[in-house]
Each structure stands twice: as structure tokens, then as C-alpha cells.
Amino acid sequence: MDNRRSSIGRISPLGKVRWKWNSSQWAKAILPGSMDRLQKGWKVWIPHCSCFRTSRLHTRSIDMHEKKSTIGRRERLQQMTKEEIKQAAWAQIHANGASALSLRGIASSLGLSAPALYRYFPSKQELVTALILDAFDSLRLALDATAQRLEALPWQTRLRELGLTYRRWALEQPAAFRLIFGEPINDYEAPWEQTMQIAGASLTALIRTIDDARACGDLQQPVQPIASPGLLAALQAWSDAIHHVHPDILYLAFTIATRVQGLMMVELGQQLPPFFPNGDELFARELERIVLEIENR
Known part of the structure; x- marks a missing residue:
């Protein structure tokens, strides 16, 4: 393997460039005119830049995390609603006995429609x-x-x-x-x-x-x-x-x-x-x- 140093970085034994410079140095060294764009707030694409590739992976990781968080929140809200329905059912049983249990009555006490309640307990x-x-x-x-x-x-x-x-x-x-x-x-x-x-x-x-x-x-x-x-x-x-x-x-x-x-x-x-x-x-x-x-x- 070629371990020669260059003015940009060092060739690793695995054949990948291990860059040491920051994005501004990259842009200045590789893409003429990029410094002006960076100073104006432009996003500069730098081919084969490890920091750029990491940024893209990081973005995908954030997207997946947000997706999982959304699913987790939805599941927690669903579980909380189920618990509220069960608590309303217990109150009804305590007041009138188990034989008087009514899904419509439970839905009404919670401000839900009967079809909405059936999404949590189908029967x-x-x-x-x-x-x-x-x-x-x-x-x-x-x-x-x-x-x-x-x-x-x-x-x-x-x-x-x-x-x-x-x-x-x-x-x-x-x-x-x-x-x-x-x-x-x-x-x-x-x-x-x-x-x-x-x-x-x-x-x-x-x-x-x-x-x-x-x-x-x-x-x-x-x-x-x-x-x-x-x-x-x-x-x-x-x-x-x-x-x-x-x-x-x-x-x-x-x-x-x-x-x-x-x-x-x-x-x-x-x-x-x-x-x-x-x-x-x-x-x-x-x-x-x-x-x-x-x-x-």
C-alpha cells in the first residue's frame, strides 16, 4: 500500500483518504471559488469527503430516530387511552356492577364516540x-x-x-x-x-x-x-x-x-x-x- 503523504491528507493502508482539514480548507484546496460560497452560507458538495459522507449518514440516522420516536409516542398515547378506558370501565363496574358494563356508556364518559372506542377494544x-x-x-x-x-x-x-x-x-x-x-x-x-x-x-x-x-x-x-x-x-x-x-x-x-x-x-x-x-x-x-x-x- 502507498502510505505517501500529500498536501491534502494521507493514504491509509485501507486505501481511503483520512482527511485532516476542515470544510473550509477542503473547499479552498479542492474547489476553486468555494470559499466565497461558504462565506455566503452556501452548501458546498465535496466529492469523497468523509465529513460529507458522515453528515449524510448522520441525517439518515436522525430521520430513523425521529421515525422511531414518532412510533413510540403513538404507542404510548394508545396505551394511555386504553388505560383511561379501563379506568372508566372499573368506575362503571364499581357503581353498577359488571353486568351493567356498557361500551357506549364508557365512550360517553370519556368524550369519545363509540367507533373511536372500538379502535382500542373491538368488542x-x-x-x-x-x-x-x-x-x-x-x-x-x-x-x-x-x-x-x-x-x-x-x-x-x-x-x-x-x-x-x-x-x-x-x-x-x-x-x-x-x-x-x-x-x-x-x-x-x-x-x-x-x-x-x-x-x-x-x-x-x-x-x-x-x-x-x-x-x-x-x-x-x-x-x-x-x-x-x-x-x-x-x-x-x-x-x-x-x-x-x-x-x-x-x-x-x-x-x-x-x-x-x-x-x-x-x-x-x-x-x-x-x-x-x-x-x-x-x-x-x-x-x-x-x-x-x-x-x-
């Missing part, structure tokens, strides 16, 4: 499914946080605290609780391929706690009464699909959850006898009873 089915997924995920996060915070404590303490966390969540988010555990919504059928996994995940903290009781020998085994062949097959299929634990563990987790859920339905529905100021002590005793029932003594 009531899709909106309800999105709300159900959010509700189950909120419950899961609350229970998982409790389980993680108390993971070093005995399983009995963790089970009681999980029950109390479940109750707090339901009292703080009654609309979410009623949507996923309350009355069915007319003409709505949950798409299990979307909801099954996240609904099952809300049981994970309880399942792990019960399985810890089994691992340290504190759980009565086998669980009585013995499951019928049909029930055992159903529990095994459920376990194989999601949780991958012994069917008895899944059975205990599910029945404990439904007992707690039943008490919450009574409390939220204001169906407690008038002699109870609230459900605090009733709920605490039921959790203690659950621990005593499954503990191996």
Missing part, C-alpha cells in the same frame, strides 16, 4: 378480558409480595397472612373482586387460553405455602377423605397444565381459597349478621381453623 368481550387479566394480576402481586416478605417464617404464619392479604385486597378493590369472583356477565365467556394461566398464578403463593408444610412433615397425608377417581383425574390434569404439584396440594389450595372467597362475598355484599361490627375476628378465626385442619397433629 366488549376484549375489554372484559383485559379487566379480568388486570384483576388477577393485581391479586397475584399482592399475595406474592406477602409470601416473599414472610418467606423465612413458619408456613402457618404465612398461610394466615396470605388470607389477611387476600381480604385487604378485596376490601380495597371490590370492583376487581366482584368481576373475577362475582356474578357472571351476560353473553361473556372467558377465553381460558388467555385467563387460565394468570388465574392459576394467583394461587401460586398459597400452593407453595401448603407444599412447604408437606415438605417439613406438617401436613396430614393422605388428605382425607380420599379423592374419587374422577376428582383425582381432574386435579391431576389441572396440575399438569399449570402448577405441577401433587393433586392433594392443589385440592387444599383451591378449597382454602374458596372458603376465604365465600367469606369475602358475604362481607362485601353486606350480608354479615348485624351483630358483627365487621368481619375481622370472624375472618381471623376461620384462617386459624384452616391451619388446624390441615396441620398434622
